[in-house]
Amino acid sequence: MGNTACGKWCSSICSPGEEEQKEAQKISITIPENSKKRAKQRKKKAEKNKKKVEKKTKKKAKGSKKNLPAEILDQKEFYDQFSDSDCENSDYGDMHTKPSLMRKGYCKQMFKNFVYDWIKENLESEKALAKFIRLGPFKVKTRDAGASDDTSPYKIQKKVEYGKSSSKENNGEKMKSLYFGEFLGNCKQGRGVYLENKQNLYEGFFINDKPEGKGRLIYSNGDIYQGEFENGKFSGYGKLVTKADFCQGNFKDGRLNGVALEIMKQSPKDKYFGHFVNGKKHGEGELIFEDGDVYNGEFKNDKFHGEGTMKYDNGDVYTGHYEDSVMEGRGKLTLKTGEVYAGCFENDMFEGQGTLTKKDGNSYEGNFHLGKKHGEGYHIDRRGKRTRVKYENGKEVE
Numbered sequence: 001m002g003n004t005a006c007g008k009w010c011s012s013i014c015s016p017g018e019e020e021q022k023e024a025q026k027i028s029i030t031i032p033e034n035s036k037k038r039a040k041q042r043k044k045k046a047e048k049n050k051k052k053v054e055k056k057t058k059k060k061a062k063g064s065k066k067n068l069p070a071e072i073l074d075q076k077e078f079y080d081q082f083s084d085s086d087c088e089n090s091d092y093g094d095m096h097t098k099p100s101l102m103r104k105g106y107c108k109q110m111f112k113n114f115v116y117d118w119i120k121e122n123l124e125s126e127k128a129l130a131k132f133i134r135l136g137p138f139k140v141k142t143r144d145a146g147a148s149d150d151t152s153p154y155k156i157q158k159k160v161e162y163g164k165s166s167s168k169e170n171n172g173e174k175m176k177s178l179y180f181g182e183f184l185g186n187c188k189q190g191r192g193v194y195l196e197n198k199q200n201l202y203e204g205f206f207i208n209d210k211p212e213g214k215g216r217l218i219y220s221n222g223d224i225y226q227g228e229f230e231n232g233k234f235s236g237y238g239k240l241v242t243k244a245d246f247c248q249g250n251f252k253d254g255r256l257n258g259v260a261l262e263i264m265k266q267s268p269k270d271k272y273f274g275h276f277v278n279g280k281k282h283g284e285g286e287l288i289f290e291d292g293d294v295y296n297g298e299f300k301n302d303k304f305h306g307e308g309t310m311k312y313d314n315g316d317v318y319t320g321h322y323e324d325s326v327m328e329g330r331g332k333l334t335l336k337t338g339e340v341y342a343g344c345f346e347n348d349m350f351e352g353q354g355t356l357t358k359k360d361g362n363s364y365e366g367n368f369h370l371g372k373k374h375g376e377g378y379h380i381d382r383r384g385k386r387t388r389v390k391y392e393n394g395k396e397v398e
Contacts, residue, residue: 115180115193122178125199125220138203138216138226140191159183181206204229227251255279264290274299297322320345343368366391 181192188206204215210232227238234251249260256276274285297308304322320331327345343354349371357363366377372394
């Protein structure tokens, strides 16, 4: 009986029962199922990568004519039938869209395909054209447009305008301005390109006939402003590059206002970073001179005014009050020789009461005039001993 029980016990351990057989079957089934899942995942990943590649290819080819709606392509052929002289003081070839081309996503292709060749053909200023070709088209995004809630139909137009001192009778070549872009009613609205007198080039956005939002203005002399516009003027953050200087910062009504950087490109090649008001240095700022001098402090109408510190290239340092860019009032001047003057200044010179301390520790405390010891005062040695003295024009007298 013992052997029989042992045999049953051993057989239950050594030979697989029904449950063990089922588990083994499950494992054998799950292995191919897992491989099928992995195959599906690989397939999905491959399809996803394929879509990404297709998307990139579409982006690269976005500027091609095939991506444009048929009505825009028809407009191009329609535009080509006319010269600028055929449409003086009138608009033609208008294409209505609702909403604007910019919001519809066609404006970029339209400008890329047609407008930039038109700029090269019509911009007469050699300097402005050279800048445009070097920089390439101004890149914009939908969010760069000025704030406008209009949902009325927009249209694409070419238009010729004349200034007050010109007329159609004399052809007014120098005063003729050209526009290619979006209109709302009779106003430039949306994205457009404007050739003022065929000399200055503006690319960007318009609201009510005026630049609004982000844009770029290239002047006939080669100067460039790129940034935000409001009501036709530089307003907001922007960069202005001229032959004389480079400015980057906040503008208001066409002038620097707020914090900005100004770098002079012609001698003296100074650099300024700080506050501006109406295009002038005003408030706290730092001015680095071409010769190495550095001023940190307050400005008023482009001049040092108020408290400030001037570190000279030769090692001298002045800290104190300024008026109209000269030392005026109380201040402290530390010379590279080790001498220190603390007291009153007038017109950049020691004037009135002050103390001049030498490198060895001896000092003079008393009156100064035109930068020299003048009047009564005291000699004070390193131990603090005071001796009464009198000076005239820097010379001691009895």
